[in-house]
Amino acid sequence: MNILIFSLILLAGAYVAGLLGSLTGLGGGVILIPLLTLVFHVDIRYAIGVALLASIANSSGAATAYIKEGITNIRLGMFLEIATTAGAVGGALLAIFTPVNTIAILLGVVLIFSAAMTIRKKHEHAEQTGSKLSYLLKLNSSYPTPTGEVSYKLKNVAGGFGIMLIAGVLSGLLGIGSGALKVLAMDSTMRIPFKVSTTTSNFMIGVTAAASAVVYLQRGYIDPGMAFPVVLGVLGGAFTGARLLTFINARTLRIIFCAAITFVALEMIYNGLNHQF
Amino acid sequence: MNIFKKMLGDRDIELLIGKQLRTGVVTASCIALLGGIFYLVQQGAASVPDYSHFKGEGAEYTSFRGIFHGVAAGNATEFIQLGVLVLLATPILRIFFSLIAFALEKDRLYVFITTLVLGIILFSMFGGLKI
Numbered sequence: 001m002n003i004l005i006f007s008l009i010l011l012a013g014a015y016v017a018g019l020l021g022s023l024t025g026l027g028g029g030v031i032l033i034p035l036l037t038l039v040f041h042v043d044i045r046y047a048i049g050v051a052l053l054a055s056i057a058n059s060s061g062a063a064t065a066y067i068k069e070g071i072t073n074i075r076l077g078m079f080l081e082i083a084t085t086a087g088a089v090g091g092a093l094l095a096i097f098t099p100v101n102t103i104a105i106l107l108g109v110v111l112i113f114s115a116a117m118t119i120r121k122k123h124e125h126a127e128q129t130g131s132k133l134s135y136l137l138k139l140n141s142s143y144p145t146p147t148g149e150v151s152y153k154l155k156n157v158a159g160g161f162g163i164m165l166i167a168g169v170l171s172g173l174l175g176i177g178s179g180a181l182k183v184l185a186m187d188s189t190m191r192i193p194f195k196v197s198t199t200t201s202n203f204m205i206g207v208t209a210a211a212s213a214v215v216y217l218q219r220g221y222i223d224p225g226m227a228f229p230v231v232l233g234v235l236g237g238a239f240t241g242a243r244l245l246t247f248i249n250a251r252t253l254r255i256i257f258c259a260a261i262t263f264v265a266l267e268m269i270y271n272g273l274n275h276q277f
Numbered sequence: 278m279n280i281f282k283k284m285l286g287d288r289d290i291e292l293l294i295g296k297q298l299r300t301g302v303v304t305a306s307c308i309a310l311l312g313g314i315f316y317l318v319q320q321g322a323a324s325v326p327d328y329s330h331f332k333g334e335g336a337e338y339t340s341f342r343g344i345f346h347g348v349a350a351g352n353a354t355e356f357i358q359l360g361v362l363v364l365l366a367t368p369i370l371r372i373f374f375s376l377i378a379f380a381l382e383k384d385r386l387y388v389f390i391t392t393l394v395l396g397i398i399l400f401s402m403f404g405g406l407k408i
Contacts, residue, residue, distance in 0.1 A: 004321035007313070043331040053364060057305070062297040062368050067295035074291060078375060079390055085397040092401070137386070206298070207394070208369035213365055214319070214402045220333030224357035225326065228313035231364065236304060 004227065005074045011229040015052070017026035018237020021058070023245065024257045027205065027232040029055040037104070037277065040101045042226070044100050044277050048175030048243065049221030050200070052213040054234040055177040059206035061235060066199040066226060068183040071143045071277045073196055076154075076186075077203045079137055080164045084182070084208040087168020092212040094204050095173050104272035107174050111265035114180035125151035133157035134190075143196050152193055160190040172212035174265065177205035290378040294371055301367030308360030317352035369398055 013035050014028070021028035029051035036047035066072045095103070130140050130153030142151035154160075163185035171178045179201050186197035216222060272275060278360025337343040338358050372395050378386040 001325050002322050003325055004317050006322075007317060008324045039326070045331045046328055056364055056368060057302055060364075061303045064295040064299040067291050070291075072291075074294075074375070075387060076392065078372075078387060081394045082374075082390060082397070085394055085401075089397060089401045138384075174330040207398070210365050210368040211401050213396050214398070217361065217365065220335070220339050222338070222358075222361055223326075223328070223334060224310075224312070224338060224354040225316070226328065226363070227356045227361055228309040228316070231309050231311070232306060232359075235302070271320060277306060 003217065007225070009224065009228045010040065010060040010254060010266050011233040012231025014230045015237040015240075018054070018058070018234035018236075018239075019241045019244075020261075022238040022241025022259055023235070024115075024254050024261070025179070025211055026114050026261070027179050028058050028238055029209075030114060030176045031264075032230065032234065033107060033175065034111070034268055036226075038196055038264070038267060038271070041089060044104055044222050045118045046226060047222055048095075048103075049213075049216050049223065050226050050230040051175045052209045052216060053222065053231050055175075056206045056213065057231050057235050058238050059202050059204075059209070060240065063199075063203045063206065066202065069144065072203045073139070073141050073143075073192075073200045075137070076139045076192075077200045080140065080161065080182075080185075080200075083164035083205050084168035084171065084204055085211040087170075088172035088208050088211040089215070091169040091172020092215040093172075094169065098173065100277045101275050103174060104277045105269050106170075107176070107266040108268035108272065110170060110174060110176065110180075111268065112176065112262050114178075114203055115261045115265070117180040117184060117256055119258055123191065123197075124194050125191075126150050126193050127191045128153060128156050131157055136260045141196075145167070145195065149204045151195070152196065155191040156189050158267065160185040163189060168208055168211075171205075171208050172215075175209075175216070176213070177209060179205055182214070226232075282304035290374075290381070294374050294378070297374055298367060298371055301363060301370065305360045305367065308355050308363060312353050312356035312358075312360055316357060320352055369395075372398070 017031040017035055018028040021031050032051045032054055033047045034043040037044050134140050134154035134157050140153040142149050167178045167181035180203035182204060183197050186192045187194060317368060318373050337347050337355060344358045348359050372391060376391040376395060379391055
């Protein structure tokens with residue numbers, strides 16, 4: 001196979017990953033790694049390098065629209081980024097001492113968890129009493145809904161911060177946005193309305209991924225020959241996905257894709273256990 | 278009235294941050310696309326490098342110096358890496374903008390929080406963690 005054909009196939013694959021990532025809400029990066037390793041037989045370290053780039057592109061591209069609508073809680077995002085960036089740097093350091101097969105198994109587990117998270121019941125209720133820290137850190141805010149501005153308050157800020165630290169470590173170690181864990185921290189622990197937690201999580205992913213990507217770039221994980229088709233493909237796919245979501249009901253699709261992704265994740269775990277990476 | 282004004286200012290800064298993020302991604306993609314086309318024109322017919330074994334990239338792709346050197350020499354692959362640099366710089370620049378925004382609002386607490394985040398990322402960049 002020559003470089004031209006490889007690049008075009010990779011572009012198409014990355015497009016599908018971006019599309020699926022956007023339709024399921026999992027993000028492009030997390031689907032990209034199994035695609036690159038299982039289908040293209042790329043070393044998982046190269047896959048992690050370009051997946052981080054895809055996460056940054058996805059997050060930064062989508063954030064614009066959400067900020068415009070005024071849903072993203074920027075203060076909350078910034079506060080939690082202390083945890084996710086510190087975690088991501090730690091994760092990137094930890095990656096040196098972690099065997100690649102362990103990384104593959106972990107990735108499979110996170111993938112299954114993420115798929116399960118996207119089909120569970122969402123928390124939509126806006127809490128009206130916040131914890132002490134939420135006032136101290138000025139994290140309580142409001143967001144627009146079709147029926148007008150709704151104000152919400154945050155619970156258990158310290159607990160959410162702790163989960164974000166773990167999300168950061170996983171992000172740095174596995175090269176993914178770990179959006180599902182971020183939403184878990186905000187949604188289930190801090191009791192933020194679903195729309196706010198999804199958009200704020202997306203807003204944070206770019207910064208979290210950049211914190212570990214600068215380490216990976218210097219370690220030589222990011223190859224230009226793979227970087228350009230992957231970044232362009234994932235961005236294109238995510239863009240199409242965002243458009244499609246306004247036309248189609250993604251509920252059924254989401255369940256089908258999540259089942260498919262669980263299957264892929266099991267293969268990652270299986271191959272990891274058999275030391276195939 | 279005063280509160281209203283303050284909120285408006287807040288929104289403006291948020292919108293600016295949003296715009297900056299999109300500009301960064303669009304710029305990075307354009308550079309990567311251009312570099313990619315050059316790369317395919319120059320080397321498209323060559324066989325695919327062995328990606329199934331990790332060797333790690335050399336200094337030409339992993340350091341500011343190497344990348345800028347290659348871009349000046351007109352190398353397509355370094356040009357793609359320049360796009361990668363722009364992409365990496367986008368969220369980092371976003372934090373920097375937020376820092377200015379919070380400073381303008383005289384929000385000391387968030388100036389501190391933002392500086393901390395920026396510090397962690399700069400440490401990650403220059404802290405010699407590559408090993």
